[in-house]
Amino acid sequence: MTRQGAIPIQYTNVTSLRVGAMDFGSDDTALNSFRRNVQRVPANKILLHDGEHNCKVIVVIEGWLATSKSSLNGEVQLIDFMLPGDIADPTSADGKTAGLNIEAVTGALVSVIPLAVWHRMLAESPRLARANEQVQAAERARLSERMLRLGRGSAESRIAYALIELCMRLRPLGLSDNCAFHLPLTQRHIGDFTGLTAVHVCRTLRRFVRNGLVETADHMDIRITNLATLSEIAGVEPERLAAEITPLPE
Amino acid sequence: MTRQGAIPIQYTNVTSLRVGAMDFGSDDTALNSFRRNVQRVPANKILLHDGEHNCKVIVVIEGWLATSKSSLNGEVQLIDFMLPGDIADPTSADGKTAGLNIEAVTGALVSVIPLAVWHRMLAESPRLARANEQVQAAERARLSERMLRLGRGSAESRIAYALIELCMRLRPLGLSDNCAFHLPLTQRHIGDFTGLTAVHVCRTLRRFVRNGLVETADHMDIRITNLATLSEIAGVEPERLAAEITPLPE
DNA sequence: CGGATTCTTGATTTCTCTCAACAGATGTGG
DNA sequence: CCACATCTGTTGAGAGAAATCAAGAATCCG
Numbered sequence: 001m002t003r004q005g006a007i008p009i010q011y012t013n014v015t016s017l018r019v020g021a022m023d024f025g026s027d028d029t030a031l032n033s034f035r036r037n038v039q040r041v042p043a044n045k046i047l048l049h050d051g052e053h054n055c056k057v058i059v060v061i062e063g064w065l066a067t068s069k070s071s072l073n074g075e076v077q078l079i080d081f082m083l084p085g086d087i088a089d090p091t092s093a094d095g096k097t098a099g100l101n102i103e104a105v106t107g108a109l110v111s112v113i114p115l116a117v118w119h120r121m122l123a124e125s126p127r128l129a130r131a132n133e134q135v136q137a138a139e140r141a142r143l144s145e146r147m148l149r150l151g152r153g154s155a156e157s158r159i160a161y162a163l164i165e166l167c168m169r170l171r172p173l174g175l176s177d178n179c180a181f182h183l184p185l186t187q188r189h190i191g192d193f194t195g196l197t198a199v200h201v202c203r204t205l206r207r208f209v210r211n212g213l214v215e216t217a218d219h220m221d222i223r224i225t226n227l228a229t230l231s232e233i234a235g236v237e238p239e240r241l242a243a244e245i246t247p248l249p250e
Numbered sequence: 251m252t253r254q255g256a257i258p259i260q261y262t263n264v265t266s267l268r269v270g271a272m273d274f275g276s277d278d279t280a281l282n283s284f285r286r287n288v289q290r291v292p293a294n295k296i297l298l299h300d301g302e303h304n305c306k307v308i309v310v311i312e313g314w315l316a317t318s319k320s321s322l323n324g325e326v327q328l329i330d331f332m333l334p335g336d337i338a339d340p341t342s343a344d345g346k347t348a349g350l351n352i353e354a355v356t357g358a359l360v361s362v363i364p365l366a367v368w369h370r371m372l373a374e375s376p377r378l379a380r381a382n383e384q385v386q387a388a389e390r391a392r393l394s395e396r397m398l399r400l401g402r403g404s405a406e407s408r409i410a411y412a413l414i415e416l417c418m419r420l421r422p423l424g425l426s427d428n429c430a431f432h433l434p435l436t437q438r439h440i441g442d443f444t445g446l447t448a449v450h451v452c453r454t455l456r457r458f459v460r461n462g463l464v465e466t467a468d469h470m471d472i473r474i475t476n477l478a479t480l481s482e483i484a485g486v487e488p489e490r491l492a493a494e495i496t497p498l499p500e
Numbered sequence: 501c502g503g504a505t506t507c508t509t510g511a512t513t514t515c516t517c518t519c520a521a522c523a524g525a526t527g528t529g530g
Numbered sequence: 531c532c533a534c535a536t537c538t539g540t541t542g543a544g545a546g547a548a549a550t551c552a553a554g555a556a557t558c559c560g
């Protein structure tokens with residue numbers, strides 16, 4: 001928790017953005033709309049509260065966001081991470097109220113778009129509408145994979161899955177090189193993501209390291225050294241998973 | 251399984267369907283498309299397999315469907331129940347492959363629509379597109395509520411939540427009268443829905459009954475007799491929940 | 501009727517949480 | 531620059547919640 005919205009606008013100069021399988025360049029009106037609503041936000045800033053009436057769609061340009069729900073006694077469940085090119089649409093059934101918290105995990109560059117504007121954008125750009133569908137489909141696929149592990153998986157399975165999911169998602173962004181990647185997360189984040197306590201995340205990760213499945217370096221630099229075994233623990237085929245949860249360039 | 255597959259095959263003659271907040275009558279071209287693709291399916295029939303390439307959108311007209319994922323060792327997680335007016339779109343990120351199983355829990359009347367046709371329908375009917383959005387938003391809200399409980403809730407909390415969610419969803423369908431409703435489910439279904447074993451579902455339900463929170467009659471006729479306490483266990487405000495997870499008529 | 505589910509309850513085991521203590525890192529202000 | 535507070539990560543010991551194993555009762559179905 002720190003200083004707020006400070007960070008002045010320097011290179012808010014977005015020249016292109018890939019959403020789903022679609023590249024939006026300077027000649028796209030959609031990109032101009034993104035630009036008009038760009039904000040740079042600091043890490044840990046909450047962009048939207050669950051239940052908030054003034055609901056907005058948030059497009060990630062740079063950095064990590066997370067969507068979450070929290071229980072009355074303060075426990076948090078991360079619902080999904082939103083990476084560059086992802087679209088967080090927190091709207092619930094009434095079409096007005098947010099059903100999620102959205103917060104910045106790292107400093108991030110986002111486009112915050114009022115619902116009305118967003119709907120107009122979708123109507124005016126079939127490409128954007130299509131990209132939006134792809135991104136939503138990818139998110140749905142991720143959510144159900146994760147629900148399966150939350151409901152039926154062991155701690156090992158949940159964490160193995162989380163590592164593989166994030167690895168696969170970072171790959172097309174150029175942020176995962178041969179199963180080595182950096183997670184800007186604490187073990188608490190991983191716990192909130194997998195429905196475990198931070199303590200148990202620690203134990204389980206260390207066990208993975210002891211067993212030669214992953215290596216870790218300073219603050220969450222991860223390298224998966226035995227993808228085959230880790231996949232087996234996660235109950236997943238990595239390539240099939242990648243196809244289902246990340247929109248691939250065509 | 252049981253009787254409720256019974257529903258006689260007479261009125262496959264669909265004269266209107268409410269999807270989200272929208273009524274589609276005989277004068278709607280969308281309804282005609284639904285009609286052209288109507289199928290009656292028996293209980294337990296699997297309509298679509300996770301991973302299946304020939305992916306379709308399924309609109310529920312009557313009865314209960316469930317979407318699910320299963321792990322390699324055969325454990326099942328129900329992702330969501332689909333009730334009349336709901337739309338099951340199992341498409342994953344590649345836009346072609348199904349990311350979910352879809353099966354009939356009861357005998358059901360459904361409209362099975364190929365993806366291409368579905369997209370054409372959405373393009374041609376802004377009302378249908380709007381209804382689709384509402385239904386999807388409601389589903390997203392339900393999924394995140396449930397993920398919170400799967401990750402962070404006790405068995406009591408999960409089951410209490412499930413009962414309240416289903417109660418709230420059945421209400422606008424006229425199937426829940428003053429918190430009394432019938433669930434065409436076994437305790438195993440509830441276990442697969444809440445990520446618990448059937449044994450533990452049984453214990454927990456009986457505890458609720460002993461404590462005067464709910465009454466049960468023959469095979470899953472439920473009456474919530476103390477909604478206040480049950481809501482507290484579920485960590486939910488019933489009316490707010492209802493607004494977030496069910497599309498309300500306008 | 502007989503077989504197959506489903507439900508119920510008890511006894512035991514297993515997994516994860518909770519509590520606790522400490523080390524390392526980070527950051528702050530004097 | 532140091533003293534100090536605050537996070538984060540690590541590890542151990544013990545408690546608690548749900549799973550597993552098991553066996554019998556109730557129900558459904560052909």
